[in-house]
Amino acid sequence: MENKMKATREGYAEALLILGEENPDIVVLDADLSKSTLTNRFAEKFPGRFFDMGIAEQDMMGTAAGLAKAGKIPFVTTYGVFVSGRAWDQIRTTVCYGCFNVKIGGAHGGISVGPDGATHQSLEEIALMRVLPNMNVIVPCDAIETRKATLAAVEIQGPVYIRFGREKTPVITDEDTPYEFGKALTFRDGSDITVIACGYEVGEALAAAEELEKENGLSVRVINLHTIKPIDEEAIVKAAKETGAIVTAEEHQAAGGMGSAIAEVVVRNCPVPMRLVGIEDRFGESGQPEELLEEFGLTSRFIKKAVLETFERKKQPAANRAV
Amino acid sequence: MENKMKATREGYAEALLILGEENPDIVVLDADLSKSTLTNRFAEKFPGRFFDMGIAEQDMMGTAAGLAKAGKIPFVTTYGVFVSGRAWDQIRTTVCYGCFNVKIGGAHGGISVGPDGATHQSLEEIALMRVLPNMNVIVPCDAIETRKATLAAVEIQGPVYIRFGREKTPVITDEDTPYEFGKALTFRDGSDITVIACGYEVGEALAAAEELEKENGLSVRVINLHTIKPIDEEAIVKAAKETGAIVTAEEHQAAGGMGSAIAEVVVRNCPVPMRLVGIEDRFGESGQPEELLEEFGLTSRFIKKAVLETFERKKQPAANRAV
Amino acid sequence: MAVKEDKVFEIPDFKPFSGEILSAPKGIRRKMIPRYEELARRIRKALLIAIQGAGSGHPGGSLSSADILTVLFFYEMKINPANACSPDRDYFILSKGHTCPLLYSVHAAAGYFPPGDLLTLRKFGSLLQGHPDWKKLECCEISCGSLGQGLSIANGIAMAMKMDEKPNRVYCLMGDGELQEGQVWEAVMTSAHYKLDNVCAIVDYNNLQIDGFVEDVMGIAPLDDKFRAFSWNVIKVNGHDIEALMDAFESARSFRGKPTVLICSTVKGKGVSFMENKADWHGKAPDAEQLALALRELDAQ
Amino acid sequence: MAVKEDKVFEIPDFKPFSGEILSAPKGIRRKMIPRYEELARRIRKALLIAIQGAGSGHPGGSLSSADILTVLFFYEMKINPANACSPDRDYFILSKGHTCPLLYSVHAAAGYFPPGDLLTLRKFGSLLQGHPDWKKLECCEISCGSLGQGLSIANGIAMAMKMDEKPNRVYCLMGDGELQEGQVWEAVMTSAHYKLDNVCAIVDYNNLQIDGFVEDVMGIAPLDDKFRAFSWNVIKVNGHDIEALMDAFESARSFRGKPTVLICSTVKGKGVSFMENKADWHGKAPDAEQLALALRELDAQ
């Protein structure tokens, strides 16, 4: 299992095929990127239920709402940066305010998109989507979880945003790993500190935790927060209470995203020292995925560093709590 | 001073007139809402430097970038919900990534827009704007501060988002109140707890603080965080350290906005109990501004309640800190 | 004659006209033009009363579309006021959401909800939001208010109808200023590309938007050429001529292979002399005195 | 003949051609068509070498626009490679940002930066980002990559030039698929409304986008009618005919009162037989062997 690599977009595409088979109301829309998002597989299998909308994300979103209005279950898919940002007002007013049953697939999330560079690296969608009432936001950690999450999205009545990536990434769950929408998964128990991660960063968090245990004797809990909205307050508060310190990790701007949502829960319930590992208010760049993950501070060694620092702060109450 | 009422959009319009006089490079763009945003005053005075772009927010944003490219200083103005959300991808890729000197005026911010209802009540712009690299975000507290902030925006090289409102609101600063971009203002000192607010909520926070002092003997610090990005970490950390508890208040979704930005700073530096007063993940509704501020939990009594609760938590370390 | 500001005006009785029309077979309706005219007049009165009661709202573009929607709901569309979501209904998508006082009045006239509810327009807790919220009021079909989005939704519904081989038609009303939104042209491309001949777009070509004349703010002429260049079937019609509108809708309905647009020449503020062709009356409520004057004018027509 | 995957290909020498052309007065350039053809060939080779070196990138739409940009930069526009931001320059706005390998190659050919830099395309730390970042490479004028945004920017620049009574012209290159973006049509309206005759839009009409033929994915024909209906001056031209392009640009330059669009018929992948008219070569890098073949083909032309 360890070494299996598979892109999360594969999981999305697989789920669409299963759903297409099961449910004649499933339709898929894409904006001239079906070869990259892999919705072309659905298109081949179910040509009558696939609509290429051309390069027109706003119209695609509105069309999806119309299809949902008429009882279909549309999966609107294109690159995350365009689907969330170019069609934001449409998602807000038409999809979310109208609470239509539209599922949004945001492909090519994160910096690991690589050589295409900043314009194509979606680093803000979690912030854009979680601020919307009625929206649900899912960022699965690997291809298998992406498949499960996509299948589960159909069970939810209303809008869902699913983020997935382009590059092959380690498969860290298996068929038997439980997946429940809205319920965080503890992948590794620990008592000294908790790392909460989503998407690709879950694997990096696990790697960091293992090394921290070996090298530093730290007992690190690792939580896979696949559902960012609605957020699993219980799991977060429990982690804060039981481990007293939290590090978050996401392939997204550190501001406004998953870490920010967790910080909101933490300060409201159980303030503990935190560090938010994410992109530090910069645009992306061209490069190989690995180079970029390193440059932008997203590999396990940055999580390790954040854990060690945060654990230090936990031990020094005076410095990081109220006077 | 107490009773003077003036809409913050008036401050924006006044600043544009001053700027227009001072600097021939100032140009103003609007998307068919110049009578509401009050850019019509600039248009009358400087017709050659005003461009009505029709109902086309995306094009307006790109045009502004072009004007900036050629050395002009465009103020792009329309309702906050449309300027931030309909043109988000344009703001991201063209304005922010290109770092053009575009100033964005987001009118009709907040729930107090009133009877127009949800579609016109901008409750997400702070989240949308603060997540963007290179963007600066200002939410002034009254008409005078809006004027000063708008004037100051020209001194900043690069994109700036200024949020202002439709309704007459209390003028709580005067000509002598200092305004420095990026520097939070302590409007009231206090040692038991701090309320950090922006926009209209600053006045509500002051009212709450006064009553809390009289009725409960609490010493409440009130900070006007007019600049949300870049955020004044120093003032926030100081407040956390010195008062040990923070309540935030904003006319915006509680998730992702100013309170969320403050929570990020707090957990990274000095975790203390917080409450985020804001809109609880709902769309707005029609009604009179006062009715809505009450319904959506934004009047001073909600801030009071949040302060009392948070102060309680501060006193009970066991319950709200790590075990 | 001064009118007291707190006077409550009464919503006109629609029943005698709407009831008669709706119970008549379609073939007979053609001969009921004067009743349509009276119904449209009452709808105009109702929406003005609602807006005055609210103290804000959009009379100009509501009045300009009043005849169009009267014909659409009472002549052309398959509707079922007793069951707004009846599966065999035709769909009406209001894209220019600010003119919902008209839509609400038409709904009230057709019996979707009690006409008295119109007096709650824009008030706290009302089902009649400042811009339609279909989760509160199902007959609105969608929630709207951000311009330029309706035709895309209409296309989506129409595509679903085609998939399911259902005959339901989809109508979408847009403003002329609204056509400046790029999304509209994306949707215009889509309707044509997917040959959605079950879509009928309607443009309320009243020449005005908020900041002034459309041709001054951001010109859209020649509009018929534009739609033709986007491969639509184009019908130009006087948006205040009941019979011409009936003809136009029938012609649209029988046209195959392309979507149809009705470009309706209208007068913004139609029916109230002091509101006609005035940008200022786009989004302003009349006071009681102005309303009384407007109602008298309408009665005299 | 197998080519080693790690072979480093050499960027062609542009100087003999670009230098000669740029030092010639405009009147003489007309007689240098073969030199333009050779320069375009070298630019094609350069961009393919760059893309192969990067291992990713967009050859199809770069090759289809190569002749257009060669004429634009080396015949039509006022440029100053020694001072990219010279105030009297004409502006070129690349709207279809993915074809920057072409733009970079043209820039390199003109001497804005050393041609060798092309080999850093898309690599970590390079000035030559996968989509242009003008903060890294000023001669790109803007940062782009999200389609549909360029013409709005071009309009803004053109409006500033008009305000300042400056003669600089603004050119904007768009893809045919890109025209499906609504923002383009908003901008098309704006250029016409503000009578921006200093704007010249160029459509690379290569009939292909990523998912297939434009007319299959989301049809945009008839394109000339569309632009005419939006009150533009329309010129149709063969996008691979150097002389015709020169004529077209001159005609656009002298046209007053309306913006001009050059609708350029082109072949996606032009110049490399196995890439021509193939959607698959939109965004795929050739391997070393394919590149060697492509270069040989180009040399033989």
Ligand SMILES: Cc1ncc(C[n+]2csc(CCOP(=O)(O)OP(=O)(O)O)c2C)c(N)n1
């Ligand atoms: C996206 C968006 N931008 C701006 C507005 C504000 N607005 C409401 S109505 C209106 C003018 C509409 O003019 P038109 O479409 O001609 O409508 P009509 O004349 O029929 O009232 C504007 C700009 C809006 N509702 N949505």
Ligand SMILES: Cc1ncc(C[n+]2csc(CCOP(=O)(O)OP(=O)(O)O)c2C)c(N)n1
């Ligand atoms: C807003 C946006 N949506 C989608 C994309 C992804 N994309 C890049 S190129 C392309 C196809 C462009 O086709 P066309 O405009 O015809 O370009 P050309 O054929 O000249 O390469 C697409 C969909 C993008 N860059 N921006």
Ligand SMILES: [Mg+2]
């Ligand atoms: Mg109009």
Ligand SMILES: [Mg+2]
């Ligand atoms: Mg093309």
